[in-house]
Amino acid sequence: MSFRWPEFLRKSLIGPRLRAIFAKEMLAVLRDPRARLILVTPPLIQFFLFSFASTMEVTNIRVGVLDLDGGQWSREIVERIEGSPNMREVRALRSDAALKTAIDRQEVIAVLRFGPEFSADVAAGRPASVGAVYDGRRSNAAQIVSSYMQRIVGDVSAQTPRGSAIAVRLEGRGSGTAVRHWFNPNLDYIWFVMPALIAIIAAVSSIAVVSQSVARERELGTLDQLLVSPLRTHEILIGKMFPPIVVGLFNVTMFVILTPLVFGVPLTGSVPLFYLSLFFYLLALTGIGMLISVVSATQQQAFLGMFALTVPMIILSGYASPVDNMPGWLQAITWLNPPTWFLVVSEGTFLKAMPASDILSNTWPLAVQAAVSLWAASALFRSRME
Amino acid sequence: MIDPASHPRLARFAAMMSKETRQILRDPSTFLIAFLLPVMLLFLMGYGVNLDATSTRVGMAVEDDSGEASSLAGAYASSRYFDVVETGPLQRLRKSLVSDDIRAIIVIPQDFGRDVAAGGGEVRVITDGSLPNTASFVAGQAEGVRATWAAQRASDRGMAADPPIDLLSRFWFNPELASRNFLVPGSIAIVMTMIGSLLTALVVAREWERGTLEALMATPIGMGEFLLTKVIPYFALGIVSMALCTLLAIFVFGVPFRGSVFALFLIASVYLVPALGQGLLISSALKNQFVASQVALLTAFLPTMLLSGFVFEIASMPKPIQALTYIVPARYLIPQIQTVFIAGDDWGLFLPDMAILLAFGAVLFGLCLRFTRRRIA
Incomplete structure (x- = not known):
C-alpha cells in the first residue's frame, strides 16, 4: 500500500520530514486489514446499536391487576389500561400471593389492586382509593409507568359523579399550563442521543488510536530507531497526532451525514463552526491519549489506561445523565472533561442553531485543554527519553 | 511445595499458575482495572449519574x-x-x-x-x-x-378539591426511589465484565504477539491446562474486586443488601464463567492485542452497558435488538444482582439464569479449546 499526498500539500505547508512521518504513521495505523476494519466498523455498529437501544420511553409494559371489586369503575380503569398503546399485557391476578410472586419474579412491573368496596364508594361519591405496587428494583421504569397510571386514573376520576361536580365548582378549569418544547417539539429522545453520540464516538476512536502509538513502538522496540532518525522530538509527536485526528474527522463526518439522513435529526447550526470546534476537541483528546501512551510501557497498559479514562469521560459528559443533576464538586471536575464541552457544541449545532458566540465560548476551554495536555505529553516524552 | 517427580502434572500446573499470578501482580495496569477503576466507577455511578428529580x-x-x-x-x-x-x-x-x-x-x-x-x-x-x-x-x-x-x-375559599379516586402508589424494595440503588449494583456487573472479558482478551494475544506462546507449546503442558492457568487468576481477581465493590456499595453508598452473601458469591462466580470464556476466545482467536482489545470493548463491554437492561429497558427496544439481548450474558446477571441486593434471595429467579450462564460458558470454553488446538496443528 502506498500513500500519496495531494499535490498542494506536497508543494507547500509541510516540510519533507513531517510529510515522511505522516505517511509512516498513517501506514502504521492502516497497514493491517483487520486494524483498518476495527477503526471504522465498531463506530458504525455503536452508532446503530446506541441509537436503537438507548430509549428512555417505556413501552411493551406488562402490568397485573388484582380486582377484588369487579364493579363498573374498576373495569373502566382496567379497560383504559388495556387500551393504552404502551401496554403489552394486562394480567389478571387472583390473590395477594400471586401479586407478590408476579412482582418478585419480574413478570410484571406494576400491579393495580382494587379493594372490594371500590365501585360502591365511587358510585356513592365517597373518596375511593386504588392501590398500586411497583417493582422498585427498576425504579426508573417504575416511575414512568407510575406516571402513565396516574394519568389514566386521573382521567377516570374526573368522569365520576363527584369528579364532575368538582369540575363545575372550579369552573371547568383545564390544567392551566401550556407547554412548548423548543428545539425538539416532540421530545424525540433520539434527537438528543445522536449528537451526543458523535461527541462520544469521536472520543473513543481517536483516543484508542493515539494511546497505542508510542506504547506500541516502545513494546516492539522501534521507538529507538525513530529516535536516531533525523526527526526531531516534536516532529515525532506531531506525526503521532496525525492519524487520530484523521480517523476522528472521518468518523465524525460519516455521522454528521448519517444522522440527519437516517434519523431525521435536524442540522440547524453552522457546519464550519462545528468543524472548528471539532478540531480543537480532537486535539484535546489526542493530547490526553498521548499522555497515556507516553506513560505506558506496554500496549496492554496503554489500552487499559485508555479504558480507565474514557469510561469516566463518557459518564461525566452529560450523555448518561445531565451535568445539572451532578453535585457541585463533580460539576467542577466536568470542566476538565473535553466531551462535556463538545456535547454542548454538538447538541447546539444540530438542534439549537447555536450562534458563534456560544460555540466559541464552549470551544476555547477545549483549546486550553489541548495546549496543556500536548505540552505535558511532549515534556514527559522528552524526560523519559533522557 | 509439590514434588515434581511424584505429581508431574500438578507441579506443572502450579508452576504455570504462579507464572500467571506473578505476571498479573507485577503489572500496575491490572490494579488500575481491578481496583482503581471499579472504585471510580462506583463513585461516579453513586454520585455522578443522577436520574432522580433535582432542581x-x-x-x-x-x-x-x-x-x-x-x-x-x-x-x-x-x-x-x-x-x-x-x-x-x-x-x-x-x-x-x-x-x-x-x-x-x-x-x-x-x-x-x-x-x-x-x-x-x-x-x-x-x-x-x-x-x-x-x-x-x-x-x-x-x-x-x-x-x-x-x-x-x-x-x-372553602372549596374542597381532593380527587374522587386516589391512587396510592407504593414502590417495593426501593421506596425512596433512589436510582443509586440500582445503578451501584449494576456497576458491579460492569466491573466483572471488565475483569472477566477485557483483561483476559489481552492475555493470550500478548503471548502470541511476543512469541512466548511458541515457547510454551514446546513444553509438555496441554492446552486445556494452559487455558485453565490463564483463567483461574483472573477469576480470583474478579471475585476480589466484586467483594470490594459490594463493601463499598453497602457501607459507603448505603445500598441495602437483603440477600445472602453465599448467593452473591455464587451469582458472581457463575457469571465469571462465560465472561472469562468470552475474553479468552477473543484473545486466542485474534492474536493481536489492539484488535482483541477493540473487539472485547465492542462485544463485551458495550452490550453489558446497553443491552443488559442495566440502563435501558429491554422491553422498550425494537424487536431485532431485543432478540440480540438474549445472547448477552449480562442480561441474565442484572436481574439476579439487583434482586440479591435490594429484594433478597429468590432461587426461583436465580437458578434458571445461572443455568443459562453456565451453558454459555460451556460453549465459549469449548470454542476456545478448538481454536487453540487448530492453531497449534
Missing part, C-alpha cells in the same frame, strides 16, 4: 402585575424543583435558553390576574427540548406547581 435552572418572565401573578411567581420561586436564576423579558430569556444557561422559561402572561378571575389563567412553559428527559420533567413539575397553587386558592 432545574429556569428563567421567569412575569408580564402581569396583578396579585395573582406575583402569588404564582412566588409559588414557582419557592418550589424545590425550580431554581429561578433569571427574570426579565422573554426576549432575553430566549438567548439564555439557547446558551444552556437555563433549561426552561416560565411565562406568566399579561392579563393573568384577570383571566384567573374569569376561571382561566394559563401559564406558558417553554422548555429546552434538546434534553428531552429534563424537558418533560420540568413540564410536569411546572404543571404541578400551577395545579397546587389553584387547589390551594380553591381550598382558601
Whole structure:
C-alpha cells in the first residue's frame, strides 16, 4: 500500500520530514486489514446499536391487576389500561400471593389492586382509593409507568359523579399550563442521543488510536530507531497526532451525514463552526491519549489506561445523565472533561442553531485543554527519553 | 511445595499458575482495572449519574402585575424543583435558553390576574427540548406547581378539591426511589465484565504477539491446562474486586443488601464463567492485542452497558435488538444482582439464569479449546 499526498500539500505547508512521518504513521495505523476494519466498523455498529437501544420511553409494559371489586369503575380503569398503546399485557391476578410472586419474579412491573368496596364508594361519591405496587428494583421504569397510571386514573376520576361536580365548582378549569418544547417539539429522545453520540464516538476512536502509538513502538522496540532518525522530538509527536485526528474527522463526518439522513435529526447550526470546534476537541483528546501512551510501557497498559479514562469521560459528559443533576464538586471536575464541552457544541449545532458566540465560548476551554495536555505529553516524552 | 517427580502434572500446573499470578501482580495496569477503576466507577455511578428529580435552572418572565401573578411567581420561586436564576423579558430569556444557561422559561402572561378571575389563567412553559428527559420533567413539575397553587386558592375559599379516586402508589424494595440503588449494583456487573472479558482478551494475544506462546507449546503442558492457568487468576481477581465493590456499595453508598452473601458469591462466580470464556476466545482467536482489545470493548463491554437492561429497558427496544439481548450474558446477571441486593434471595429467579450462564460458558470454553488446538496443528 502506498500513500500519496495531494499535490498542494506536497508543494507547500509541510516540510519533507513531517510529510515522511505522516505517511509512516498513517501506514502504521492502516497497514493491517483487520486494524483498518476495527477503526471504522465498531463506530458504525455503536452508532446503530446506541441509537436503537438507548430509549428512555417505556413501552411493551406488562402490568397485573388484582380486582377484588369487579364493579363498573374498576373495569373502566382496567379497560383504559388495556387500551393504552404502551401496554403489552394486562394480567389478571387472583390473590395477594400471586401479586407478590408476579412482582418478585419480574413478570410484571406494576400491579393495580382494587379493594372490594371500590365501585360502591365511587358510585356513592365517597373518596375511593386504588392501590398500586411497583417493582422498585427498576425504579426508573417504575416511575414512568407510575406516571402513565396516574394519568389514566386521573382521567377516570374526573368522569365520576363527584369528579364532575368538582369540575363545575372550579369552573371547568383545564390544567392551566401550556407547554412548548423548543428545539425538539416532540421530545424525540433520539434527537438528543445522536449528537451526543458523535461527541462520544469521536472520543473513543481517536483516543484508542493515539494511546497505542508510542506504547506500541516502545513494546516492539522501534521507538529507538525513530529516535536516531533525523526527526526531531516534536516532529515525532506531531506525526503521532496525525492519524487520530484523521480517523476522528472521518468518523465524525460519516455521522454528521448519517444522522440527519437516517434519523431525521435536524442540522440547524453552522457546519464550519462545528468543524472548528471539532478540531480543537480532537486535539484535546489526542493530547490526553498521548499522555497515556507516553506513560505506558506496554500496549496492554496503554489500552487499559485508555479504558480507565474514557469510561469516566463518557459518564461525566452529560450523555448518561445531565451535568445539572451532578453535585457541585463533580460539576467542577466536568470542566476538565473535553466531551462535556463538545456535547454542548454538538447538541447546539444540530438542534439549537447555536450562534458563534456560544460555540466559541464552549470551544476555547477545549483549546486550553489541548495546549496543556500536548505540552505535558511532549515534556514527559522528552524526560523519559533522557 | 509439590514434588515434581511424584505429581508431574500438578507441579506443572502450579508452576504455570504462579507464572500467571506473578505476571498479573507485577503489572500496575491490572490494579488500575481491578481496583482503581471499579472504585471510580462506583463513585461516579453513586454520585455522578443522577436520574432522580433535582432542581432545574429556569428563567421567569412575569408580564402581569396583578396579585395573582406575583402569588404564582412566588409559588414557582419557592418550589424545590425550580431554581429561578433569571427574570426579565422573554426576549432575553430566549438567548439564555439557547446558551444552556437555563433549561426552561416560565411565562406568566399579561392579563393573568384577570383571566384567573374569569376561571382561566394559563401559564406558558417553554422548555429546552434538546434534553428531552429534563424537558418533560420540568413540564410536569411546572404543571404541578400551577395545579397546587389553584387547589390551594380553591381550598382558601372553602372549596374542597381532593380527587374522587386516589391512587396510592407504593414502590417495593426501593421506596425512596433512589436510582443509586440500582445503578451501584449494576456497576458491579460492569466491573466483572471488565475483569472477566477485557483483561483476559489481552492475555493470550500478548503471548502470541511476543512469541512466548511458541515457547510454551514446546513444553509438555496441554492446552486445556494452559487455558485453565490463564483463567483461574483472573477469576480470583474478579471475585476480589466484586467483594470490594459490594463493601463499598453497602457501607459507603448505603445500598441495602437483603440477600445472602453465599448467593452473591455464587451469582458472581457463575457469571465469571462465560465472561472469562468470552475474553479468552477473543484473545486466542485474534492474536493481536489492539484488535482483541477493540473487539472485547465492542462485544463485551458495550452490550453489558446497553443491552443488559442495566440502563435501558429491554422491553422498550425494537424487536431485532431485543432478540440480540438474549445472547448477552449480562442480561441474565442484572436481574439476579439487583434482586440479591435490594429484594433478597429468590432461587426461583436465580437458578434458571445461572443455568443459562453456565451453558454459555460451556460453549465459549469449548470454542476456545478448538481454536487453540487448530492453531497449534
